[in-house]
Amino acid sequence: MKYAFIALHRLQFSVRTMCRVLRVQPSGFYAWLKNPLSRRANEDKRQTDLLLKAWEESGKVYGYRKLHDDLLDQGEMCCPNRVARLTRLAGIKAQIGYKRRPGIYGGRPAVAIDNTLDRQFDVAAPDKAGSRTSPTSEPARASLTLRSSSTSIPVV
Secondary structure, three states: OHHHHHHHOOOOOOHHHHHHHHOOOHHHHHHHHHOOOOHHHHHHHHHHHHHHHHHHHOOOOOOHHHHHHHHHHOOOOOOHHHHHHHHHHHOOOOOOOOOOOOOOOOOOOOOOOOOOOOOOOOOOEOOEOOOOOOOOOOOOOOOEEEEOOOOEEEEO
16 A cells, blocks of 8 residues: 555655655565565455356355355365455355345335324314313413321422
């Protein structure tokens, strides 16, 4: 990543200055310019392409275990851990199950409940609904009397 940044900006700034600021060796940058990808990276890219091809031929169903078997059938030598790593990096995932999952397709239809209390939701004028008083009227006060053995105290 740092080497790519240096290569992109080498016309604007000195290579040695950018290497010093990014704390990399200039010799490492020039070695990267000659061969930017290692042998392992090239081999990973080639095997990832083979895995993608095998995965698409399977109908995007196979996971890394069956893809590993496919690579062995093609004559490729690799371990299952490498195939698992390459499939994870490439975004290849196995299709799990073929059944229809509940909840994805809507489930049961909603049931409307009847108006058993016969509430009247149609209002003729604002703040005039049935026999209720309007919210602007004086609220009713509840009274409570506490009685102790000798005195009674009204509480409002």
